[in-house]
Amino acid sequence: MATKMENIGPAVIGLNTHNRHLIGQPKDINLLTHRFGDDWKKSLLLPAKDNRVKTSDVTATKGNEFEDYCLKRELLMGIFEMGWEKPSPIQEESIPIALSGRDILARAKNGTGKSGAYLxxxxxxxxxxxxxxxxxxxxxxxxxxxxxxxxxxxxxxxxGGVKVMATTGGTNLRDDIMRLDEEVHVVIATPGRILDLIKKGIAKVNKVQMMVMDEADKLLSQDFVVTIEDIIGFLSKNRQILLYSATFPISVQKFMNSTQRVELLAKKITQLGCSCFYIHAKMMQEYRNRVFHDFRNGLCRNLVSTDLFTRGIDIQAVNVVINFDFPKNAETYLHRIGRSGRFGHLGLAINLITAEDRFNLKTIEDQLMTDIKPIPGSIDKSLYVAEFHSVNPDCEAEASHPGGGSEAH
Incomplete structure (x- = not known):
């Protein structure tokens, strides 16, 4: 199938009523009719018609028209002058959902109109x-x-004045600073550059209402995912996220369901009678700061977190890391278990392993040249209980290898 749409979780689905006025009002239509007249299509500068044979990836539509979506007439003019006569399947599925304010995870082949589907x-x-x-x-x-x-x-x-800016790595940062000092409505960027501009306070994104990830499979690979989550952390809690990809690798699916898993796991831990904090990228920055502050000060002893925040935790009192979802590579594994045993102190890492994880386990062991042992019947308390460190200070030498965790089947 060329096109697939998925609504991602009940927490992000629902009509944003405050956005309804942006989709078009009768008074706007009357004004445009007066400005362009009923024959506005006749004034368009249309490109030559493309009569080449097209595949079902773009022709198997429901028969919708761009006018069916109550778009501004000025926008319709630009669409038609691009040579886009009718919406493709991905555009038919995506446009009305995006206009309603809901998050989207969309799959469609390259060259089937993904750019138009979100733009x-x-x-x-x-x-x-x-x-x-x-x-x-x-x-x-x-x-x-x-x-x-x-x-x-x-x-x-x-x-009538939409300001679009492109910014990428390897270009002059001064030009971006000067451009952002003026009016900009839409920024199209590579991950590293926009994050750099955000952290420097040059690109102010706290009022961004929509974030799109094109070629999401690449953006959520190990090369970019931490940067992406960092960017999301600076956005408003009410922002809309649209993901478009030709494929749905595990990384994309895990990213869109990861925040819900964090909250669900924290809820389960609480139900078991243990106090628990949780933190993920969809929280407002102010709330995340408060969680870190309270966790650092010992108000709660348990924290459930995504990979993004595990890399940012530098608290010497953390002595146990539990990998609920076993990592896929050695780099992530080291970052996670490195949250315990800070500044030369001892720590314990416990890995929960499923049958599917055994291949990643073997790969990580080989890459780190270590042996992640099955969890023993009795765990040496000197590894994770602070009071025992002073009783047996010489035990540090026993936990010096990088893969010093335990595997639990």
Whole structure:
């Protein structure tokens, strides 16, 4: 199947009623009719019609028209002047859902209209009266950033002032600083560059209402995923996230369901009678800071976290790490177990292993040249109980290898 749409969890599904006024009102239609007249299509500068044979990836539609989505007429003009006559299947499925404010995880083959599927609702929801960044599109390469920005500029040319900016690594940072000092509504960027601009306080993203990830399979690979989660951490809690990918690797699915798993696990631990904090990227920055502060000060002894925040935890009192979801590679494994035993202190890592994890376990053991042992019937308390450290200070030499965790089947 060429196109697949998935709604990601009940927590992120639902109509954002405060966005309804952006989808078009009768008074806007009357104004546009007066401005362009009923024959507005006749004034369009259409490209030559493409009569080449097309595959079912773009022709197997429901028969919808772009006018069916109550889009601004100026936006429709830009769409038609791009040569887009009717929405493709991915656009038919995606546009109305994106306009409603819901999160999207969409799969479609390359060349089937994914860019239009997210740029059309993104540009429809831009309010040019507001002088701040309202949408971010994250792409893995400079070439794709330039391509998407060019499409955005062309589609929005009749909208009367939508400001689109592309920024990628390897370009002059001073130019970006000067550009962001002016009005910018949409930023199309590679992950490292936009995060750098955000951390420097140059790109202010606290009012961003929509974040798009194009080629999400690449962006959520080990090369980018930590950067992506870091970017999301700076956004408003109410932001909308749209993911588009030609494939759905485990990394994409895990990313979109990971925050719910964190909350569910924390709830289960609490039900077992243990106090528990949790933290993930969908929380507001202020709340995440409070959780870290309280955890550091010992108000709670248990914290459930995603990989993003495990890399940021530097608390010497942390002495036990439990890998509920076993990591896929040695780098992530080291980052996780390194949260315990800080600054030369001892620590304990326990791994919960499923049958599917045994291959990753063997790979990590080989890469780290270590042996992750099955969990013993009795665990040496000097590894994780602070009071025992002073009783037997010489035990540190017994836990010096990097894979000093235990495997629990």
């Amino acid at each position: 059309i609702p993104l540009l429809e929801r831009i309010d040019i009266k507001k002088d701040h960044i309202q949408a971010i599109v994250i792409v893995p390469t400079r070439e794709l950033a330039l391509q998407v920005s060019q499409i955005s500029i062309q589609i929005s040319k009749h909208l």
